[in-house]
Amino acid sequence: MRLADATWTDADELDTDLAVLPVGSTEQHGPHAPLGTDHVTAETVAETAASNYDREVVVAPPLTVGVSEEHRQFTGTLWVSPETFRATVRDVTESLASHGWDRVVVVNGHGGNVSALGEVCQRVTRDGDAYAVPFTWFDAVGDHSDDMGHAGPLETAFLRHAHPKLVREDRVDDAREGASDHWGEWQSHANLAVDSAEFTENGVVGDPTEGDAERGEELLSLATDALCDLLDAVADRDPSRPPHK
Template sequence: MHLADRTWPELGSYFESESVAIVPLGSTEQHGPHLPEGTDHIIAEGLANEAADRTGFLCTPPVRIGVSEHHRQFHGTMWVDPETFRNYVESFSRNLAYHGIDRIVYVNAHGGNVDHLREVGRRLRADDTAYAIEWMWDESIPDLVDDLFEHNGPHGGPKETAMVQHLAPDLVREDKLEAAAEGGLRTFSDDEIRQHGARTFYDSIDNTDNGVLGDQRDATAEKGEELFEAATEQLVALLEWLDDQRFEDLAAEPHV
């Protein structure tokens, strides 16, 4: 069920019997010369919508701008500061709780949002408003991602390229894949970003001239479909597990 497509009486019927909501979140930021700036929210919305269709759980409108200041040097990147993002997500999550939702899955496709969504979940749990958890699609299927690609890369690499090839193929600049790989950082490890134990970079451009981390030349729409199906299965399983839990079992433990 998609909240924005329903009337208020229809939604009232949902809230009478269900207490789970799905919230897709992504970003609008550079993803190299080959992928659209909407890559993250395209992926998040695709997964959230599919999971909602399979389970019948409520899916809210998406959040398409996130914590992305570390990509600001590249044209078109949009961002909000972390406190604004956290407060916004917390506010509409409390709106959902007002209507009867007490468990939320943030379907996230942007790494910059992770810590902030975790903090929002902690706040909501602290006062027993709701149990809200962040779910990152590629972290749900790490072995498959590793099996499919030689150089995954955390940003603009093959896993994101393959997903967009599957979900929105017309938006992938296939003629730029070679340039994206050659102008980016093919491998990305702790040894390359640390000096004597300290992280030495703040922005993505500090590591990659074109914004790409990884080698997307082995990405295909078929691999994207495989990733999408596997991640959707994990998300559906998470939603069904969450729905089965007693809310009191999800609440914070009392002081010892």
């Protein structure tokens, strides 16, 4: 059930402890993909998995602003601090848990959220307010994950399949021309760059022309299957903390 579309009485009738919380960002994705790419993809994976799953799952509204300051030189990018992001995820997760939906998979679509998301899910679980598990969809698509850049082949493919009207097809070639072929500027296994504008002219990393709709269909299928498997594991797991040794 999409929580945003339900009435409170609809929600009250649900017999489940499972919820998914999509999180993403509002940040530049080159000249061809929308600022909302990360939360759109996360919500799509969450909703598709919930529809395909054989048990009832609550789909919370997405958190649409994330830890994205690394894209601040590109107009339209919004960001919050890692502290604010963690606090918001925790508050929303605890809100879900207060209604009995206390097994929460946080479905993430933005790489900049990963560190903070892992930290807050551990904290929520250790404190016993809920059992929270982070899931980043583009880490769960097999060998395709090796091609994950930024507004590159994977995200472009996903959008071309699931939300084709959001892709500015007349700008894809320009996106490729101004792209970097990898993230960051590396020396001695350290990234010297702080912001993406240091190494990509137009915000793109990777070749978006390599992401067609057929590949996007496979990406959504792989991510959805992985999330359904994770929901099974979360539903069946004993979330209690081990005793002191």
